[in-house]
Amino acid sequence: MTFYYKLGTIPHKRHTQFRQPDGSLYHEELIGTLGFSGVQSLLYHLHPPTQVQQVALERTVDVPYEERKVLCHRHLRTKSVAKGGDAIAARVPLTGNAAVCLSVARPTETMPYWYRRDRGDDIIFIHEGNGILESQYGTLPYQPGDYLVIPTGVLWRLLPDLDNEQRMLVIEASGHIQPPKRYLNAYGQFLEHAPYCERDIRPPETLVTHDEMGEFEVRIKGRGCISRYLYRHHPLDVVGWDGHLWPFAFNIHDFEPVTGRVHQPPPVHQTFAGPGFVLCSFVPRLFDYHPQAIPAPYNHSNVDSDEVIYYVEGNFMSRKGIERASITLHPSGIPHGPHPGCYEESIGKERTEELAIMIDTFHPLNLTAKALPFEDETYPYSWTIQH
Numbered sequence: 001m002t003f004y005y006k007l008g009t010i011p012h013k014r015h016t017q018f019r020q021p022d023g024s025l026y027h028e029e030l031i032g033t034l035g036f037s038g039v040q041s042l043l044y045h046l047h048p049p050t051q052v053q054q055v056a057l058e059r060t061v062d063v064p065y066e067e068r069k070v071l072c073h074r075h076l077r078t079k080s081v082a083k084g085g086d087a088i089a090a091r092v093p094l095t096g097n098a099a100v101c102l103s104v105a106r107p108t109e110t111m112p113y114w115y116r117r118d119r120g121d122d123i124i125f126i127h128e129g130n131g132i133l134e135s136q137y138g139t140l141p142y143q144p145g146d147y148l149v150i151p152t153g154v155l156w157r158l159l160p161d162l163d164n165e166q167r168m169l170v171i172e173a174s175g176h177i178q179p180p181k182r183y184l185n186a187y188g189q190f191l192e193h194a195p196y197c198e199r200d201i202r203p204p205e206t207l208v209t210h211d212e213m214g215e216f217e218v219r220i221k222g223r224g225c226i227s228r229y230l231y232r233h234h235p236l237d238v239v240g241w242d243g244h245l246w247p248f249a250f251n252i253h254d255f256e257p258v259t260g261r262v263h264q265p266p267p268v269h270q271t272f273a274g275p276g277f278v279l280c281s282f283v284p285r286l287f288d289y290h291p292q293a294i295p296a297p298y299n300h301s302n303v304d305s306d307e308v309i310y311y312v313e314g315n316f317m318s319r320k321g322i323e324r325a326s327i328t329l330h331p332s333g334i335p336h337g338p339h340p341g342c343y344e345e346s347i348g349k350e351r352t353e354e355l356a357i358m359i360d361t362f363h364p365l366n367l368t369a370k371a372l373p374f375e376d377e378t379y380p381y382s383w384t385i386q387h
């Protein structure tokens, strides 16, 4: 991540003797990216994190893509996706490529195990529900509108408040998630023009050290399977850590929109950069203020991208027939724009209450077979006025 943070107790000097009350040493673990050249954090465990008792296959992970017969715009109505399972089991993968996989999830259970990715960071966007992101780095309460950004190697689980409905959009990246470089100065600090800054990023709040023995399960997702690791000690046995690599929450409502005299293009809404994709947040904002402005976007052919929009709340100004938790996929710059009437209707409006997330990928996306039951097959013709 972007700045130094620490929780718990750490020694004055790294890689020196740091002893437990019984005189034994705490056990260091350096978790870092890019082969000791990226961001990293140094954790201090009660027990060596290497002491696994058993490794076994939990299940293979296969994302069957549809056999594409025609290239066209797609619309998925995911509002009615089935509830059930924990935050991993509940994921329904809908579209993806080698760089990124997008799923929705409506979990109804607490994860009885901890989880980490083999390669790549996760973003979990909380559409509905509250709870806690628990990790080796501490506990982090979450709420609607939060992006939970969980770097590779973080050992975590979700503890949803099961009295609330839970609805999430999950973005599994094949590499690391960063703020756009143009928001940062040469020292890594957010610049004044950035639509959010360090103050908006919520690190883990409280470090809870578990000194318990028993049987504890960690699941690692990667290389086409989920592997099960069993330990005798509780995996969240960290007494302190410091560094730049840690999970965080950033709420979409803390994104300060950039507006202009005329329509501003999607890059002004960019929130994160990932390998092979960008993520943008469309948030409630004042419309354009040129006296002749047309606030709705112009038709466009963004030829090098596939564009996904997840519709969160409010009326999306340029679309009709879209509902909460709808997902549209506009591939390969096939022309698209406002639906009939939306262009004219936007003129003179002062503000929009739309809340949506856009993920533009630089390689083609495929729909999964699991996406097809949610498809609105009339969508490719929704711009056409029938006479």
Ligand SMILES: [Fe+2]
Pocket: 300, 302, 307, 330, 336
């Ligand atoms: Fe677009």
